[in-house]
Amino acid sequence: MKHLFMLLVLTLSGTSAVGAVESLSLSATEMQIVEQVKRELPQALAGLEQVVNINSGTMNFPGVEQVGKVFLQQFTELGFQSQWLDGKAFNRAGHLVASYGQRGPKILMIGHLDTVFAKEDDFQHFQKLSDSQIAGPGITDMKGGDIIIVSALRALKKLGLLDNVRIRVVMTGDEESSGRPLSLSKKALIDAAKWADIALGFEDGDSNIKTAVTTRRGAGGWTLAVSGQAAHSSQIFTPQVGDGAIYEAARILQAFRQQLSAENNSAMANLTFNPGLIIGGTRVEEQAEKSQALAFGKSNVVAQTVKVKGDIRAVSQQQLSQAKKIMQVIVADNLQRTKATLHFDRGYPPMADTQGNRKLLSLYSNISEQLGYGPVVAVNPRKAGAADISFVADHVAMALDGLGLMGKGGHTKDEVADITSLGKNIEKAALLIYRLGQTEQH
Known part of the structure; x- marks a missing residue:
């Protein structure tokens, strides 16, 4: 991996024998790649319509597998x-894994087959809105990205240009709602990452074709459980009864906000921590499978129990660890006659911003400019959520995400693709893979 990284650094600085590839125009071979992508664009659009029309909400296992087998057949036909x-x-x-090649840099290409739209949802179909806009469940997140992966590889294979790279494609079936334990659900991804030199993710990033993702914030969950002394409300704040669970929960949440906000702690830039559910009273009952809860309490009774559930997102493991320590110190400083515990769930790790990632972005941006599509810059990490590439980024020399189909309204019934970005991003992906293979030859 170190050898490949140094070659790419030299390429981008214009000091290696590959400098000709970084010229102001595409080579004759690269022009052939672009023309091949254009010829096959109708096939890509038809494939997109086919998979969007198959419901593959994460928990619709037959639907997810059906989408997976559509792509499995396509990869098999390409010799994978x-x-x-x-x-x-x-x-x-489950997951789809497809492999190809015997020499050249090892490239992992990441997609996912599942969507957030359940089998019972009324948002189910591919619908053309205009010449440039198509609506559909999961069209940008991320069936469009899956189509870009297979279409870029198909164009290279048909031109006989796929033999200077080794490819492994992993399309997961649980990106929107990870299976447990993570050690099993993410094993295929992590095994592929340990094999790979480079990871490319085909999520839609912030749905801006002028950006790509060099860093992603990790995302995990937390649960705060608070207990107090139940009593008549007239006795609140006394040494015998204390402050009650609701005041203690309020103290803790406010302290989180004050001590972890970026305006008060510069080390916490881009950190977010959101309490998404809170329930309190004399008795509480959480119904986790329905994302709801029940409570019993009266205005003249000091609250005995509070539960708060939330998430936390950090740009690095160091920032996450520091934030967790601060939160635990806050939780331990209890008001009188109260107790509190804070539990963190394992979630998506951060994808750190590295020199390798930036070099890969520079190569991708150069390709975009030579195609006449303008430069591509790193996305603000606040504008891109967690994704599968976060599980692999620490295992590869360089990683880049957000290379998928652009659009708007992801995770909502207003999900619409900018279909003009489909051909553009297939071209960019195909040229990126081709150039990575050429880099390895020198």
């Missing part, structure tokens, strides 16, 4: 060694 990995062990449909 392809397999479906059953997900019973982590309570999900």
Whole structure:
């Protein structure tokens, strides 16, 4: 990996024998790639319509597997060694893994098959709104990205230009709602990352074709449980009764906000921590599977129990660890006659911003400019959520995400693709893979 990284650094600085590739215009071979992508764009659009029309909400296991088998057949036809990995062990449909090549840099291409739209949802179909806009469940997040992966590889394969790279494609079936345990649900991704030199993710990033993702914030959950002394409200604040669970929860949440906000702690820039559910009273009952809860309490009774659930997102493992320590100190400084505990769930790790990632972005941006599409810059990490590439980024020399189909309204019934970005991003992906293979030759 170090050898490949140094080659790419030299390429981008214009000091290696590959400097000609960084000229102001595309080579004759690269022009052939672009023309091949254009010829196959109708096939890409038809494929997109086919998979969007198959419901693959994460928990619709047959639907997720059906989408996976559509792509498995396409990879098999391209000469890839392809397999479906059953997900019973982590309570999900499973994953698709496809591999190709015997020499050259090892490139991991990441997609996912599932969407946030359940089988019962009324948002189910591919719908053309105009010449440039198409609506559909998961069209940008991320069936469009999956189509970009297979279309870029198909164009290179048809031109005989796929033999200078080694490719492994992993399309997961649980990106929107990870199976448990993570050690099993993410094993295929992490194994591929340990094999790879480079990771490319085909999520839609912030849905701006002028940006790509060099860093992603990690995302995990936390649960705050608070207990107090139940009593008549007339006795609140006395040494015998204390402040009650609701005041203690309010103290803790306000202290989180004050001590972890970026305006008060510069080390916490881009950190967010959101309490998404709070319930308190004499008795509480959480119904986690329905994302709801029940409570009993009266205005003249000091609250005995509070539960708060939220998430936390950090740009680095160091920032996350520091934030967790501060939060635990806050939680331990209890008001009188109250107790509190804070539990963190394992979630998506941060994808750190590295020199390798930036070099890969520079190469991708150069390709975009030579195609006449303008430069591509790093996205603000606040504008891109967690994604599967976060599990692999620490294992590769360089990683880049946000290379998928652009649009708007992801995770809502207003999800609409900017279909003009489909061909552009297939071209960029194909040229990026081709140039990575050329880099390795010198």
